[in-house]
Amino acid sequence: MEAKVISGVHFPSLPSSYIRPQSERPNLSQVSEGDNVPVIDLGCEDRSLIIKQIGDACRDYGFFQVINHGVSKEAVDKILKVAHEFFSLPVEEKMKLYSDDPSKTMRLSTSFNVKKETVHNWRDYLRLHCYPLDKYAPEWPSIPSSFRDIVSNYCMEVRQLGFRLEEAISESLNLDKDSLKDVLGEQGQHMAINYYPACPEPELTYGLPAHTDPNALTILLQDLQVSGLQVLKDGKWLAIKPHPDAFVINLGDQLQALSNGKYKSVWHRAVVNANKARLSVASFLCPCDSANISAPKELITTSCESAIYKDFTYAEYYKKFWSRNLDQDHCLEHFKITT
Ligand code: OGA
Ligand code: NI
Numbered sequence: 001m002e003a004k005v006i007s008g009v010h011f012p013s014l015p016s017s018y019i020r021p022q023s024e025r026p027n028l029s030q031v032s033e034g035d036n037v038p039v040i041d042l043g044c045e046d047r048s049l050i051i052k053q054i055g056d057a058c059r060d061y062g063f064f065q066v067i068n069h070g071v072s073k074e075a076v077d078k079i080l081k082v083a084h085e086f087f088s089l090p091v092e093e094k095m096k097l098y099s100d101d102p103s104k105t106m107r108l109s110t111s112f113n114v115k116k117e118t119v120h121n122w123r124d125y126l127r128l129h130c131y132p133l134d135k136y137a138p139e140w141p142s143i144p145s146s147f148r149d150i151v152s153n154y155c156m157e158v159r160q161l162g163f164r165l166e167e168a169i170s171e172s173l174n175l176d177k178d179s180l181k182d183v184l185g186e187q188g189q190h191m192a193i194n195y196y197p198a199c200p201e202p203e204l205t206y207g208l209p210a211h212t213d214p215n216a217l218t219i220l221l222q223d224l225q226v227s228g229l230q231v232l233k234d235g236k237w238l239a240i241k242p243h244p245d246a247f248v249i250n251l252g253d254q255l256q257a258l259s260n261g262k263y264k265s266v267w268h269r270a271v272v273n274a275n276k277a278r279l280s281v282a283s284f285l286c287p288c289d290s291a292n293i294s295a296p297k298e299l300i301t302t303s304c305e306s307a308i309y310k311d312f313t314y315a316e317y318y319k320k321f322w323s324r325n326l327d328q329d330h331c332l333e334h335f336k337i338t339t
Contacts, residue, residue, distance in 0.1 A: 014201040043068025055172030062266030065246040087195040105129040131189035185288035199272040207270035213252035214321040215284040220248040226278040232267040260295035287314040
């Protein structure tokens with residue numbers, strides 16, 4: 001049977017199509033709760049300190065959280081509220097927007113890539129293209145009636161934060177501030193509003209299995225009350241504790257490629273829990289389709305290294321990414337220069 005939305009549907013037990021084989025289960029008791037990814041204060045007056053902290057986090061974790069990030073509390077509170085309202089709509093209303101075709105620019109879907117995967121994931125998601133806003137916002141949901149205004153405003157604020165971070169990441173690599181942004185071109189912006197309903201058997205399945213993000217930079221707003229995001233660090237899964245007023249930032253595959261492997265697009269996953277639904281809002285900054293992803297020459301000569309990856313366009317990469325299932329090898333492996 002094909003998977004359809006799970007939010008708002010009652011499941012007394014986990015349907016078999018969501019059950020992972022023993023060897024692939026999340027093993028929640030093995031997850032480390034002690035360490036956390038760095039929390040970086042972007043309001044700090046010492047810019048060189050911010051850049052150093054960002055560089056260290058990108059190299060050692062591929063993930064960090066930011067506070068005093070400049071996105072207004074109002075924008076954050078409103079999008080969380082309207083996202084909850086959206087997923088509380090009746091199933092029939094949500095199904096009007098349902099599609100499992102990844103090429104659609106607006107769709108409500110479930111799991112990850114329903115047509116490619118063998119086991120489903122305990123997640124529904126609304127996926128939106130967000131840039132340019134005047135092109136895409138008119139196709140977004142019209143219920144709740146405030147949805148388009150609230151999400152548009154949030155998208156604009158988050159985009160500015162993303163650019164600031166890309167500048168800092170560029171500087172942390174000893175490149176000009178605008179160097180990475182220049183390679184990425186007129187960046188696209190996508191959003192996934194993820195909704196993970198309470199799950200009857202969280203040990204047997206995932207909200208999202210381990211994956212890396214195919215884009216340049218991801219800015220994640222996660223539910224404060226319910227944790228679930230985990231990051232692979234030195235071979236161990238580490239739970240990211242939700243930090244009040246923070247965004248979780250991670251580097252996508254394109255920044256790993258552009259840094260010539262110096263920075264990592266790290267495996268991460270979302271697990272579910274038995275008691276509470278969890279919501280997250282992921283904003284993805286993506287190179288423009290025609291961007292030629294090729295590590296800046298400065299990075300290669302100064303570190304006495306050769307290029308690790310072939311040059312490719314983002315359009316080529318994105319096509320490859322969606323042709324696969326999530327829990328396979330790192331998609332960048334397909335773009336390595338073989339010697
Ligand atoms: C994603 C993602 C994690 C989360 O949408 O790519 O990794 O906690 N989400 O929802
Ligand atoms: Ni992700």
